[in-house]
Amino acid sequence: MAELKLSDSRDLTRIERIGAHSHIRGLGLDSALEPRAVSEGMVGQTSARKAAGVILQMIKEGKIAGRAVLLAGQPGTGKTAIAMGIAKSLGQETPFAMIAGSELFSLEMSKTEALMQAFRKAIGVRIKEETEVIEGEVVEVQIDRPAVAGAASKTGKLTLKTTEMETVYDLGAKMIEALGKEKVQSGDVIAIDKASGKITKLGRSFSRSRDYDAMGPQTKFVQCPDGELQKRKEVVHCVTLHEIDVINSRTQGFLALFTGDTGEIRAEVREQIDTKVAEWTEEGKAEIVPGVLFIDEVHMLDIECFSFLNRALENEMSPILVVATNRGITTIRGTNYKSPHGIPIDLLDRLLIISTQPYSEDEIRKILDIRCQEEDVDMSEEAKVLLTKIGVETSLRYAIHLITAAALACQKRKGKVVEMEDISRVYQLFLDVKRSTQYLMEYQNQYMFNEVPAGEGDDDESTAMLS
Numbered sequence: 051m052a053e054l055k056l057s058d059s060r061d062l063t064r065i066e067r068i069g070a071h072s073h074i075r076g077l078g079l080d081s082a083l084e085p086r087a088v089s090e091g092m093v094g095q096t097s098a099r100k101a102a103g104v105i106l107q108m109i110k111e112g113k114i115a116g117r118a119v120l121l122a123g124q125p126g127t128g129k130t131a132i133a134m135g136i137a138k139s140l141g142q143e144t145p146f147a148m149i150a151g152s153e154l155f156s157l158e159m160s161k162t163e164a165l166m167q168a169f170r171k172a173i174g175v176r177i178k179e180e181t182e183v184i185e186g187e188v189v190e191v192q193i194d195r196p197a198v199a200g201a202a203s204k205t206g207k208l209t210l211k212t213t214e215m216e217t218v219y220d221l222g223a224k225m226i227e228a229l230g231k232e233k234v235q236s237g238d239v240i241a242i243d244k245a246s247g248k249i250t251k252l253g254r255s256f257s258r259s260r261d262y263d264a265m266g267p268q269t270k271f272v273q274c275p276d277g278e279l280q281k282r283k284e285v286v287h288c289v290t291l292h293e294i295d296v297i298n299s300r301t302q303g304f305l306a307l308f309t310g311d312t313g314e315i316r317a318e319v320r321e322q323i324d325t326k327v328a329e330w331t332e333e334g335k336a337e338i339v340p341g342v343l344f345i346d347e348v349h350m351l352d353i354e355c356f357s358f359l360n361r362a363l364e365n366e367m368s369p370i371l372v373v374a375t376n377r378g379i380t381t382i383r384g385t386n387y388k389s390p391h392g393i394p395i396d397l398l399d400r401l402l403i404i405s406t407q408p409y410s411e412d413e414i415r416k417i418l419d420i421r422c423q424e425e426d427v428d429m430s431e432e433a434k435v436l437l438t439k440i441g442v443e444t445s446l447r448y449a450i451h452l453i454t455a456a457a458l459a460c461q462k463r464k465g466k467v468v469e470m471e472d473i474s475r476v477y478q479l480f481l482d483v484k485r486s487t488q489y490l491m492e493y494q495n496q497y498m499f500n501e502v503p504a505g506e507g508d509d510d511e512s513t514a515m516l517s
Contacts, residue, residue, distance in 0.1 A: 070130075070450075073424040077135040079103045091420060092135055094413035095128050101404045102132050106139055109342060109370050116363040118371040120348075120398070122391055123406030126446045129374040132406070133344045136372065145290050145341030145369070147171040151350030162358045163314050169362055170292035170320075172369035174339035175327055177287045182244040185281055186210035186217075187255045187274045188236050193226055210240075213276040225249075239272050244280075288339070291367070294323050324367065340369045348373035349392035352384035356394050363400060373401070414441040414449070421450050427457040429468040436473050444482040452476050 078089030083103040085096045092099060098121070105119055121129040137146040147168050154164045193206035206221040208229070221229070228249045234240055237258035241250045253270035299315045330336035345351070351359075362368055373393075380392040389395060409417065415438045422429050429437070433456070441449030455476040460468045481489065490497070 068425055071134045073420050074131055074134045074138060076139045077103055077106065077132070083107065088416050088420075090135070090138075092128075092131065093416045093420065094409055095132065095406055098123075098128075098132060098404050098406045099135070101402075102136055105370065105372075105402070106136055109136075109140065109144065109340070116365065116368045116371075118359075118363055118373065118397075118401045120391070120393070120401040120403045121372065121374040121406065122403055123376065124408060125376045127406035127408055129376070129406055130346060132404075133346070133372055133374060136342060137344070140342065143174070143176075143288060144339060145172050145174040146344070147341065147369075148344045148346070151345055151347040154351065154355065159314050161352075161355055165355060165358055165362070167292055167295075167315070168343055168345075169368060170295055171290050172341040172343035173291045173367060174341055175289055175291060175294065175330075176337040176339055177289065177330065178335055178337070179285045179287065180282050181285055183281050183283045184210065184219075184242040184244060184279050185252075185275045186212050186239070186279050187257075188234060188238045188240060189216065190236055191229060191234060193221070210279055211274070212279055213274055215279060217279055239275065290341075291323065291327070294327075295320060298323060338367070343369050343371050345371070345373045347375065349375045349377045349380060350383065353382055353394065354384065356382070356397050360397055360400070409446060411438060411442050414438050414446055417446065418449060418453070421453055425453055425457070427453055427468060428466065429453075429456075430470070432470050433468050433473050436470050440473070440477060440482075444484065448482045452480070455480065 073091040076090035076092075077099050078086050078092035079099065080086060083100060085092075085099040085103070087093075105117075108117065121132060123129055133148070137148070140146060149168050154161045159167075187210065189209040189211050191206065191208055193204055195204055204223055204226050206226050208219045208221050208225075210217055210219065224247060228247065232240070232249050232251050234249065234251065237255050239252045239255050241252055242248070243250075253272035255274050256271050257274065295315045299319045300313075327336060327338070331338060359371070363371065375391045375393070377392050379388055379390050381387065382389050382392055382394055390398060393401075415434065418434060418437055418441065422434075437449050437452060437456075440452065452473065456468045456472040459472040459475050460466075463472075465472070
């Protein structure tokens, strides 16, 4: 008899792409906010992670608005990784909006409007709503089907019970259809929303746990509800202020959220929403959840954006602002003035500055170990030592990029484990910045345009260009 082969079912909901920071799971701190050496994908940067942990605690308490933090350091020192760690540690409830500085200039709206929308995306509103719910264990479902099809609609009776009472409800056609969709049968514990008529199956009653010999692994057993059948339950909806803005500013506002065609939102609409949200907060119907707005490459913003940020941070409805830059003393965009990190002095004065340090050789090795695990690459000890040396002499990013390339080279020679020869092969194939610059200096005359005068293409010039 031929063996029956079942096709492998794959979970398509999970995105299986590996990104630059997909290995980050959090900030890697213990309960006392002390950083662990290697934890949750984070390595080294102990003082920066400890400072980020304090900021994280401040965000979670949600009492302080309008604080801003600057992550400053050389390229490849883990600034974006720390921001991603903060985002992962906050969880789903707290909003985290992330934009790059250059994004604001490519949108079909003014820079300040784009910044305002980013600010509003980072402020959440937890709206509390009380609904009437019928909750009980199904004793019996009786559905009377008419003898002649189409002669009359279906009718039926539903018997629900709690530990204290039992009631029979008459069912209409819509409720019968909803019960059929949920596959409700006697012994199930269900909840019915009175306002919308939505039926939620909570599980099977413990009293019916011995009814069947075979139960699926997904079968959930719950206690029979106690007290009255009709209860008032509090439902919490979490939305951002930007989502409320879009829904109220467009005729098909809800659809605009999916298409992304939000356009500019008038200040009057925002003022009315802020007033309404403030009313709900006073009445206890809603709660403001200040989130985090992360702006990467903040030196790309111009003087107008910086002036707007100064003003926006003073607003009581502003989120915690985290910005990152890898620039030293450079020109503020839109002016001729130079400033540290390309940020005006008045805004720098408002920022809490966290600096990141270059990684040591030992830390680079640990990061490469984590990345090999994340990218599912088996690498020999000697190959890892060579890759670490390359990372120290060139850059960590270049070494990380070589991992998958070396794995493909290994695959080509039908090997199982990446060896030193695979690393050497891809090192020769792909140049790092230093070798590329050196090559340019040697062969500059053969390129179309070159700025360096002839005779200056020596090692000193290439070193000067890199520093």
